[in-house]
Amino acid sequence: MSALITLEGGVELSGRVRIEGAKNACLPIIAASLLCEDRVILHDIPPLDDVHTMCQVLNALGAETDYFPEEKKLIVDPQDLGKAEAPYDLVRKMRASFLVIGPLLARYGRARVSLPGGCAIGIRPIDLHLKGLKAMGAEVVIGHGFIETLADKLCGERVYLDFPSVGATENIMMAASLAEGVTVIENAAEEPEVVDLARFINAMGGKVTGAGTDTIRITGVSKLSGTEYTVIPDRIEAGTFMLAAAITGGSVTVENVIPEHITPLIAKLKETECDVSEEDGLIHIQRNGPLRAVDVKTLPYPGFPTDLQSPMMALLTRAQGTSVVTETVFENRFMHVDELCRMGARIKIEGHCAVVSGRDKLMGAPVNATDLRAGAALVLAGLSAQGQTRVGCVYHIDRGYWNFVEKLQSLGAKIKRSEQP
Numbered sequence: 001m002s003a004l005i006t007l008e009g010g011v012e013l014s015g016r017v018r019i020e021g022a023k024n025a026c027l028p029i030i031a032a033s034l035l036c037e038d039r040v041i042l043h044d045i046p047p048l049d050d051v052h053t054m055c056q057v058l059n060a061l062g063a064e065t066d067y068f069p070e071e072k073k074l075i076v077d078p079q080d081l082g083k084a085e086a087p088y089d090l091v092r093k094m095r096a097s098f099l100v101i102g103p104l105l106a107r108y109g110r111a112r113v114s115l116p117g118g119c120a121i122g123i124r125p126i127d128l129h130l131k132g133l134k135a136m137g138a139e140v141v142i143g144h145g146f147i148e149t150l151a152d153k154l155c156g157e158r159v160y161l162d163f164p165s166v167g168a169t170e171n172i173m174m175a176a177s178l179a180e181g182v183t184v185i186e187n188a189a190e191e192p193e194v195v196d197l198a199r200f201i202n203a204m205g206g207k208v209t210g211a212g213t214d215t216i217r218i219t220g221v222s223k224l225s226g227t228e229y230t231v232i233p234d235r236i237e238a239g240t241f242m243l244a245a246a247i248t249g250g251s252v253t254v255e256n257v258i259p260e261h262i263t264p265l266i267a268k269l270k271e272t273e274c275d276v277s278e279e280d281g282l283i284h285i286q287r288n289g290p291l292r293a294v295d296v297k298t299l300p301y302p303g304f305p306t307d308l309q310s311p312m313m314a315l316l317t318r319a320q321g322t323s324v325v326t327e328t329v330f331e332n333r334f335m336h337v338d339e340l341c342r343m344g345a346r347i348k349i350e351g352h353c354a355v356v357s358g359r360d361k362l363m364g365a366p367v368n369a370t371d372l373r374a375g376a377a378l379v380l381a382g383l384s385a386q387g388q389t390r391v392g393c394v395y396h397i398d399r400g401y402w403n404f405v406e407k408l409q410s411l412g413a414k415i416k417r418s419e420q421p
């Protein structure tokens with residue numbers, strides 16, 4: 001079975017929408033549960049396909065996972081971890097599965113994890129993850145599609161990351177939390193999800209300081225213990241709904257959001273002439289007049305997030321004037337451009353830049369999601385297009401948005417989902 005989203009554009013969205021726990025915080029935190037031998041109870045874990053895949057990875061390693069979708073609660077019991085091998089079929093499905101290598105190595109002194117491979121948005125190498133593990137004393141062997149790491153003991157070291165990779169920072173931080181001595185990650189990623197992981201490790205009894213800055217210091221401890229933890233709200237889901245309000249000329253309040261986590265989007269939306277106001281845990285967004293074109297450049301946090309680049313581009317297709325969107329994080333994250341052009345958008349790609357000439361209308365069309373956020377961008381474009389849009393390859397969207405269609409319906413969108421044989 002595959003799903004299709006069908007929608008009619010032209011409705012101004014209005015109302016309130018609640019944001020889920022952050023996918024990109026849940027996944028490393030679930031992986032980090034492997035660092036202790038006790039039960040871990042996690043709250044605000046959304047029933048996303050990626051969460052289920054991460055649970056399957058843990059199950060394949062011998063850990064027990066119990067998920068309670070009504071309560072959005074996950075219990076992980078890693079006591080009987082029998083195998084230190086993450087299979088190809090699961091790692092291939094979701095790159096974040098590679099995040100188990102750090103915890104497995106730290107706890108068992110060995111790990112065998114399938115090479116994750118590339119994906120639609122780029123090659124996505126893992127050299128920086130391995131650079132960190134090697135610096136701490138691990139032997140790394142690559143062969144037959146797997147990475148095998150071994151270490152009698154991991155020792156704290158200084159690790160400089162050539163790029164502030166989120167995943168490498170997280171893997172190194174997890175491995176270092178049970179290493180001997182102090183590890184310092186320089187040019188570390190500063191994303192809120194990295195900070196959330198550090199808080200979780202500390203809640204288990206770890207000693208991580210500096211998360212949220214470019215230098216993270218981890219003092220290894222001999223043992224971590226079970227804990228109960230609530231993950232942060234998803235800034236990318238929040239941003240997607242803010243952009244949905246903006247593109248339809250609507251008025252939406254986004255609940256369960258940390259405004260400081262999406263400062264660059266708020267700034268850019270204000271530049272487009274949208275009204276955005278914040279209060280504790282809420283963002284209200286409204287558009288009354290035409291949108292103004294703005295330039296956007298993706299960067300590591302606190303820059304504009306690459307995960308909102310395609311939804312932002314959907315908005316700019318409707319702005320007055322020409323916008324330049326520059327993608328600096330992933331080398332191939334313009335796959336949505338062809339699909340947006342099928343809907344009448346005028347976009348030209350020049351290297352890492354997309355030049356978007358705004359139009360006063362888009363036309364509904366059959367299109368396909370090429371990756372998770374591209375899928376969301378096409379739905380947003382469809383919400384503001386004339387006539388019907390059909391979005392295929394919805395499984396991409398299911399990786400990271402829970403009840404996307406239902407939430408949009410609750411804001412008034414004419415949208416439905418159908419399962420296809």
Ligand SMILES: CC(=O)N[C@H]1[C@@H](OP(=O)(O)OP(=O)(O)OC[C@H]2O[C@@H](n3ccc(=O)[nH]c3=O)[C@H](O)[C@@H]2O)O[C@H](CO)[C@@H](O)[C@@H]1O
Pocket residue numbers: 023024025027095096122123124125126127128129130163164165166167168189193306307329330331
């Ligand atoms: C599950 C999760 O949290 N996913 C997020 C995470 O992905 P992920 O952790 O994979 O992203 P990274 O920050 O690692 O990647 C950023 C850039 O660094 C490069 N790189 C990365 C690692 C490495 O060893 N070598 C290397 O060259 C990548 O190819 C990419 O060009 O951060 C990205 C950047 O904010 C987001 O788009 C993803 O949504």
Ligand SMILES: C=C(OP(=O)(O)O)C(=O)O
Pocket residue numbers: 024095096121307372373400
């Ligand atoms: C790119 C993304 O996720 P992942 O790193 O899991 O592919 C994303 O969330 O937009």
